[in-house]
Amino acid sequence: MEITIILRQGSEIVVSPIPGDTLMETIRGAGIDEILAICGGCCSCATCHVYVDASNDIATQASEDEEELLNASSSRRPNSRLSCQIMVTNELDGARFTIAPEG
Numbered sequence: 259m260e261i262t263i264i265l266r267q268g269s270e271i272v273v274s275p276i277p278g279d280t281l282m283e284t285i286r287g288a289g290i291d292e293i294l295a296i297c298g299g300c301c302s303c304a305t306c307h308v309y310v311d312a313s314n315d316i317a318t319q320a321s322e323d324e325e326e327l328l329n330a331s332s333s334r335r336p337n338s339r340l341s342c343q344i345m346v347t348n349e350l351d352g353a354r355f356t357i358a359p360e361g
């Protein structure tokens with residue numbers, strides 16, 4: 259399984275995630291430090307904000323708590339998700355995620 263992470267300046271990194279990890283853990287584990295994940299994945303900091311490839315269903319699967327946090331972000335888009343709330347499953351194969359701007 260492979261997913262592509264697009265960094266803020268546009269370069270792409272292909273990573274092989276481990277099912278059961280979160281996307282945030284996958285991104286951090288790949289050495290990408292643009293995701294701060296200050297709360298450690300507790301859905302309370304929004305520093306793990308990513309944009310999901312629009313063709314992917316998980317773009318619309320945020321929980322109520324996640325939606326609230328995302329709504330407080332000035333970088334919110336319809337395809338915004340918090341990467342700590344996305345579990346890696348085989349369905350993510352081929353997905354592309356762009357790291358959102360800070361704030």
Ligand code: FES
Pocket residue numbers: 282294295296297298299300301302303304305306340341342343
């Ligand atoms: S790591 Fe804090 S909300 Fe995702």
